[in-house]
Amino acid sequence: MSSVKSSNLGYPRIGEKREWKKALEQFWAGKLEKGIFLQEIKALRLAHLKKQRDAGIELIPVGDFSLYDHVLDTAVMFGLVPKRFEYNGGPVSLETYFDIARGTKGAVASTMTKWFNTNYHYIVPELEECTPALVENRPLQFYKEAKEKLNIEGKPVILGPVTFVKLSKGYKKSEFKEVVEQFVPLYATILAELQAEGVEWVQIDEPILSTTLSKEDLALYTEVYQTLKEAAPNVKVILQTYFDSVDHYKEVVSLPVEGIGLDFVHDRGENLTALNKYGFPTDKVLAAGVIDGRNIWRENLDEQLLTLSEIEEAVSKDRLILQPSSSLLHVPVTVKNEETIDPVLKNALSFADEKLKEITLLAKAVQQGKESIEEEINVSKQAIQALNGSSFRNHQDVQKELKQLHSYKAARQVPFDVRQRVQQEAFQLPLLPTTTIGSFPQTKEVRKERLKWRKGELSDEAYEAYINEEIKKWIEIQEDIGLDVLVHGEFERTDMVEYFGEKLGGFQFTKFGWVQSYGSRCVKPPLIYGDVSYEQAMTIKETVYAQSLTNKPVKGMLTGPITILNWSFVRDDIPRYDVANQIALALRKEVEALESQGISMIQVDEPALREGLPLKRENWDSYLNAAVYAFKLATVSVQNETQIHTHMCYSEFEEIIDAIKALDADVISIETSKSHGELIYAFEKHTYNQGIGLGVYDIHSPRVPKLEELQRNIDRALQVLDPALFWINPDCGLKTRGISETVEALKVMVESAKQTRQNLLQNV
Structure with missing residues (x-):
């Protein structure tokens, strides 16, 4: 050369x-x-x-x-096809290639996971049944x-x-x-x-x-x-x-x-x-x-x-x-x-x-x-x-707040055990309370109405009325099912980051800025290009409306600062964690606004917390400390009676359990159904003494779980977790599921909780 x-x-x-x-x-x-x-x-x-x-x-x-996926390409180049796909050697057909990635009626797809610390997912090669x-x-x-x-x-x-x-x-x-x-x-x-x-x-x-x-x-x-x-x-x-x-x-x-x-x-x-x-x-x-x-x-x-x-x-x-x-x-x-x-x-x-x-x-x-x-x-x-x-990167109020971070409390007023007693008195929830993670099925009709509204073919008033109809319908469904803590369903939201980015200052969305997430699924990450500022109430209207329809608590639903950060393209002219703290300060205002409107359960989701870990372990502490600080900055200003929830997707939970504890959330729900046994094992080695819900069924499958399956999962968890702290919930949000399967699965979940609750009370 x-x-x-x-x-x-x-x-x-x-x-x-x-x-x-x-x-x-x-x-x-x-x-x-x-x-x-x-x-x-x-x-x-x-x-x-x-x-x-x-x-x-x-x-x-x-x-x-x-x-x-290029990892799948490498696997099939070496003839690494799991036996369940009935491969007989030679070059792998196009049909079998896609079957491995997407599954068939008779064979589940291979597992998918994150490609290092990016937002791309690869298909995990299976070597146990194959000779390369x-x-x-x-x-x-x-x-x-x-x-x-x-x-x-x-x-x-x-x-x-x-x-x-x-x-x-x-x-x-x-x-x-x-x-x-x-x-x-x-x-x-x-x-x-x-x-x-x-x-x-x-x-x-x-x-x-x-x-x-x-x-x-x-x-x-x-x-x-x-x-x-x-x-x-x-x-x-x-x-x-x-x-x-x-x-x-x-x-x-x-x-x-x-x-x-x-x-x-x-x-x-x-x-x-x-x-x-x-x-x-x-x-x-x-x-x-x-x-x-x-x-x-x-x-x-x-x-x-x-x-x-x-x-x-x-x-x-x-x-x-x-x-x-x-x-x-x-x-x-x-x-x-x-x-x-x-x-x-x-x-x-x-x-x-x-x-x-x-x-x-x-x-x-x-x-x-x-x-x-x-x-x-x-x-x-x-x-x-x-x-x-530009003014985009010189928002005086935001920069002033960032300089005065030391004046913001980053801890709840009292420890969890004190808050728990106050919250139990306020909510009067039964043993093993039931809830969902937040979203309910977004049907073709919901997406169609949203698209019409975005195109200007539907007025703001008509769109709001439509969303309210969906909220009312699903509040009634949840009450009929017998859930203890309800959600409004998130029918107004497209993506859990995009929705908030569109309402916060400092974010820009592109028209064609797509990137591959997995398979044919492409996402448009928001661009965080300026100082992140709180411009308007983001979730108040829908949540307060939902709460007005029921005497049961309705959770306010927010996406956490680290997930918003990790799922966006982030400006590179200031430290990354400064951006996280700007997002946290904006979310803090929304949390306080929800509380002021009588919403006393607020869920701030951090599904991307684990996946943002640096590749080298020696850099984990600085990341986790910053993530915990940003979460607490967003959530700790509430009163003792207000219950803070969070949700995260399971991924080697044991490795970050100390950070999870440090979040000091009143209740954490974790996606676990695909790795339930592994996660329970983590709790056998580590003590967790705050509210927790381990997903009791897999929402990624359309099948309705059987009662005995859920009871097995609950009973297994209760071997290592305190029943007084345990919540019953699905694995994740139900946005992608059908209506009938969602309702039937939740009915089974509630019945399973009732039976387990009865057994526990009889044995007291």
């Missing part, structure tokens, strides 16, 4: 206007014939490659495109396609063997090394076949290297990559890391590969410090991730060139590749279609296409000198300065 090169790690699959999603869902619905579907997808895939080439990217990734074999060389197919159709000499992208096995399930930890070694010959064959085809560069993703690893893991990396090097000595491998720094820098850069990819954006300066301290091997190239692949803000090119000047002190230009910090899968496709956004904000945005341009500009500057892009540097500076100097 004679000069610095530009590269990309991965490109969004979905298309500028979600063409990928539409084709997938039409195919699944039987409205698009298989051959036509594959033609449309191929055209989209090639268009993405051409777009990268036209942007000036030299090392263009191939094989990063997926019909569902290379049934198709996927990277080779995509390399040949790019070369034949577009004359692009692509850079095949492969998920590395160590990371792949780490992300899989179905083996014992003690067997990890042996399992990885099963895959190494298969990877060797892939590389040997790529070498035979004349491939020069291959990107092997090993993001596990950015987590906390053992010495044994590092030794395994050396063995694995030495074997792969011997199998294909003429293929240049870039061992790619991202999302954080590498702890064992010296060992990682010494691995037997031709290139090392490091993240210089999300490394908190640690990769750069290690590079300056220890240097870089003279026989390798450094693939430097200098453009943020996970956020949507325009880069200050001047500042990035300063970083590159430091990098160049350790690595010469001819051994340097410039690229994003990670795949651009995590950002929207292009800013150009956002025609309604304020120009001051729009000019400061950079989605995937704009990031490609930034990469090529930096490469040009490194090669030809800073003056070669002086005009572009000035444009980027002016755009960023205009946003930073």
Whole structure:
């Protein structure tokens, strides 16, 4: 390589206007014939490659495109199909591929979980029933396609063997090394076949290297990559890391590969410090991730060139590749279609296409000198300065509140045991009170009426009347079922973050800013671009109306500050936790407003608290402390009689139990049905002495649970939890379920609670 090169790690699959999603869902619905579907997808895939080439990217990734998920792609490449899908070997059919991801009537889908600390979900490979074999060389197919159709000499992208096995399930930890070694010959064959085809560069993703690893893991990396090097000595491998720094820098850069990819954006300066301290091997190239692949803000090119000047002190230009910090899968496709956004904000945005341009500009500057892009540097500076100097980011009241945080109480007036007595006296709830998590089915009719209102085809008054009808109907349904604590149903809400973002100052929503969450599900994360301010009451009208219809308590329902933060694109000009505290201060005003209107149970949900944990354990405490502080800042100003609830999704609860306790919520509900036994085990090891509801049935399934199933779940929980503190509730919100199945399941849940309550009282 004679000069610095530009590269990309991965490109969004979905298309500028979600063409990928539409084709997938039409195919699944039987409205698009298989051959036509594959033609449309191929055209989209090639268009993405051409777009990268036209942007000036030299090392263009191939094989990063997926019909569902890249981890699933890797699994089926190795014939890893669970037995329940009746696979008989050979290349995995398109139908079986989708069955693994989505399930069938007779076979449940494979588990889905978060891809590291992003908002993307991958399908977890199952290894217990499978023997890996290379049934198709996927990277080779995509390399040949790019070369034949577009004359692009692509850079095949492969998920590395160590990371792949780490992300899989179905083996014992003690067997990890042996399992990885099963895959190494298969990877060797892939590389040997790529070498035979004349491939020069291959990107092997090993993001596990950015987590906390053992010495044994590092030794395994050396063995694995030495074997792969011997199998294909003429293929240049870039061992790619991202999302954080590498702890064992010296060992990682010494691995037997031709290139090392490091993240210089999300490394908190640690990769750069290690590079300056220890240097870089003279026989390798450094693939430097200098453009943020996970956020949507325009880069200050001047500042990035300063970083590159430091990098160049350790690595010469001819051994340097410039690229994003990670795949651009995590950002929207292009800013150009956002025609309604304020120009001051729009000019400061950079989605995937704009990031490609930034990469090529930096490469040009490194090669030809800073003056070669002086005009572009000035444009980027002016755009960023205009946003930073705007009223959006200079809200005097918000900034004053933030400076006076010390004056806000961050603790309840009295301990939980005192509050519990006061609240029990106020609410007079039975033993094992029943409730739901918050949302009820959003039917086609509900969504249709909301869309008409948003388009201006339905007046505010007519829409409010419609929502009130739904609230009234479901208050009556809940009372008929016999629930003890009710909710208004959230029929006015689309998304639990979007709803609040639309009512708070400092948020912007895009028209086409979609990113893939899982499968064909795409989300539009809000942009937190300015100071977050409380502009208006957000939940008062619907909640107070619901409470007026019943003598039973109705919970106020809010989304917590950390979930709003983690599910948004967040401004990067101030510390992230300052933004969390701005959100918390705004929510605090809503909590106080609800209380002032007689709403004395308020639920502030934090389903994303666990998933926001940093990749390295040594950084957990700072994150959890900030998360707990923001939650308490939002919730502790209420009176002792007011009961604060929260809800979170289960994910290795045991690891964060101290933080959960520190939230000091009066009642916490946890999504547990898929891992009920594991969570109960956590409570056998740790004491939890505040109100708690472990989801007693799985809301993700349309089936109505049997009475004995729920009683088993309740009885198991009561072996380790105090019945006086235990609540009975579903796993999660019921927004996606049908009406009849929801009603029938809740009836079973209430009956189960009644029977268990009776048994407990008889045994007193």
